[in-house]
Amino acid sequence: EIVMTQSPATLSVSPGERATLSCRASQSVSSNLAWYQQRPGQAPRLLIYGASTRATGIPARFSGSGSGTQFTLTISSLQSEDFAVYYCQQYNNWPRYTFGQGTKLEIK
Amino acid sequence: QLQLQESGPGLVKPSETLSLTCTVSGGSISRSSYYWGWIRQPPGKGLEWIGSIYYSGNTYDNPSLKSRVTISVDTSKNQFSLKLSSVTAADTAVYYCATSHHDFPWFDPWGQGTLVTVSS
Numbered sequence: 001e002i003v004m005t006q007s008p009a010t011l012s013v014s015p016g017e018r019a020t021l022s023c024r025a026s027q028s029v030s031s032n033l034a035w036y037q038q039r040p041g042q043a044p045r046l047l048i049y050g051a052s053t054r055a056t057g058i059p060a061r062f063s064g065s066g067s068g069t070q071f072t073l074t075i076s077s078l079q080s081e082d083f084a085v086y087y088c089q090q091y092n093n094w095p096r097y098t099f100g101q102g103t104k105l106e107i108k
Numbered sequence: 109q110l111q112l113q114e115s116g117p118g119l120v121k122p123s124e125t126l127s128l129t130c131t132v133s134g135g136s137i138s139r140s141s142y143y144w145g146w147i148r149q150p151p152g153k154g155l156e157w158i159g160s161i162y163y164s165g166n167t168y169d170n171p172s173l174k175s176r177v178t179i180s181v182d183t184s185k186n187q188f189s190l191k192l193s194s195v196t197a198a199d200t201a202v203y204y205c206a207t208s209h210h211d212f213p214w215f216d217p218w219g220q221g222t223l224v225t226v227s228s
């Protein structure tokens with residue numbers, strides 16, 4: 001099983017600042033990585049696929065990078081609605097998937 | 109545009125079988141190359157993929173659930189279902205259904221989720 005590890009567990013950032021979230025895979029997943037955003041009480045929402053491609057309707061302030069085992073989600077200028085939990089997910093060996101444990105992005 | 113909606117009992121007794129249904133609207137569940145999946149989230153914790161069924165009927169499940177999972181499709185009702193046997197309190201979670209595609213294997217969209225509590 002491919003284990004996905006996210007860091008940090010909690011990230012405190014002020015509105016308007018940049019947030020950088022990390023995800024590491026226990027073995028290479030190439031670029032087969034997605035990021036999801038989950039607001040309280042809501043289902044996860046797809047943000048990024050293919051490690052760096054924004055899903056439909058996702059603002060340009062969200063960007064993804066990386067390949068192999070190291071990935072980053074960057075939010076360039078945090079808006080109030082961006083404070084949420086973010087999950088990475090590998091689909092390199094789909095249809096068997098694994099998620100990271102999540103990073104909670106909170107207001108500083 | 110596809111929409112998914114989970115339904116089923118919110119309370120299940122220990123050792124019994126959890127049964128949930130996901131109703132698909134906005135498209136046929138039989139459409140080629142689509143996977144229909146279940147994901148769960150224990151209270152305050154992260155996401156765990158449970159299993160998926162391909163449009164052809166092939167199923168895939170998470171080995172950590174030790175063969176307790178059954179996923180099936182009812183094309184006449186445009187629904188797919190999850191059965192999880194021998195449940196314990198550790199199976200208490202919000203259960204989501206979601207879809208993916210052979211060429212786009214990420215989950216999108218998701219249902220809103222339904223909370224299932226395992227308790228006597």
